[in-house]
Amino acid sequence: MHQNSSLPEIHPCGSCGAKPESLETIRPEGRLHDLYRVVCVCGQAAPKWSLTDFAAVRLWNWTMAGGAEKEMP
Numbered sequence: 001m002h003q004n005s006s007l008p009e010i011h012p013c014g015s016c017g018a019k020p021e022s023l024e025t026i027r028p029e030g031r032l033h034d035l036y037r038v039v040c041v042c043g044q045a046a047p048k049w050s051l052t053d054f055a056a057v058r059l060w061n062w063t064m065a066g067g068a069e070k071e072m073p
Helices: 053-064
Strands: 023-026 035-038
Touching: 023 053, 035 053
Parallel strands: none
Antiparallel strands: 023 035
């Protein structure tokens, strides 16, 4: 797990109401840099991996605000 104190506030999970406190990271084979996503203790996760920790938090917050349902086709 990874946590950066300069990240924006992470919004509570829409499923359980808990506030995720860290980021999950992976480095797929062949990549030079890590990928990031926010994962709640209940298992709810951001829909995609992000290139930066800041982008991962923004994606999580957007998803929890209902942005994924409002997305245009």
